[in-house]
Amino acid sequence: MTERYPDIEIYLGEASAERIGEWLGATLNAPPLTPCGKLKWRTEGHLDGADIPVLLVGKAADGFASLWLDSGQSPWPTDADFARAAALALDCEVRCSLGGWQPGDDPDRFLQVLPDGSESAIDWPDSGH
Numbered sequence: 001m002t003e004r005y006p007d008i009e010i011y012l013g014e015a016s017a018e019r020i021g022e023w024l025g026a027t028l029n030a031p032p033l034t035p036c037g038k039l040k041w042r043t044e045g046h047l048d049g050a051d052i053p054v055l056l057v058g059k060a061a062d063g064f065a066s067l068w069l070d071s072g073q074s075p076w077p078t079d080a081d082f083a084r085a086a087a088l089a090l091d092c093e094v095r096c097s098l099g100g101w102q103p104g105d106d107p108d109r110f111l112q113v114l115p116d117g118s119e120s121a122i123d124w125p126d127s128g129h
Contacts, residue, residue: 003077003078004072004077004078005072005077005078005079006071006072007068007069007070007071007072008068008069008074008076008078008079008081008082008096009066009067009068009069009079009096009097010066010067010079010082010083010086010094010095010096011060011061011064011065011066011067011094011095011096011110012064012065012066012067012086012090012092012093012094013063013064013065013092013093013094013095014092014093015065015086015090015092017033017041017056017058017065019090020033020056020065020067020090021033021041021043023086023089023090024043024045024054027045027075027085027089028045028046028047028052028054028074028075029045029046029047030043030044030045030046030052030054031043031044033054033056036055039057039058039059040055040056040057040058041055041056041058042054042055042056045069045071045074047073047074047075048073050071050073051071052069052070052071052073052074053069053070053071054067054068054069054070055067055068055070056068061124061125062124062125064095067082067086069082079096079097079111080096080098080111080113082096083095083096083111083113084113084117084119086113087113087114087115087117088115088117090115091115092115093112093113093114093115094112094113095110095111095112095113095122095124096110096111096113097109097110097111098110098111098121108123108124108125109121109122109123109124110122110123110124112124
């Protein structure tokens with residue numbers, strides 16, 4: 001059985017908050033994103049009786065927006081599953097941690113998922129972008 005993370009986070013390149021909100025509405029039955037500070041939006045998805053708090057932070061890292069689901073009950077068990085779905089649905093580059101982070105892991109190693117479905121492990125922020 002696939003491990004399910006207690007929360008998942010991805011980093012989105014070139015995706016508008018409006019488009020992200022539409023996707024969250026379609027996939028998580030989430031109401032529209034509402035502003036909660038400078039370049040921050042919140043909503044809460046509802047899926048199979050579970051509440052899924054969502055936080056979107058624009059320009060969180062190197063021009064990428066952070067999309068965080070504070071729940072282990074989303075349709076995606078891991079960051080990588082979430083990244084693959086987002087890259088396809090939003091037609092943008094997505095990055096996420098390579099796996100569940102453990103002490104001693106390299107914090108700069110990320111999975112890069114492109115809209116065409118290709119994936120590679122990269123060093124970020126040193127990936128040349």
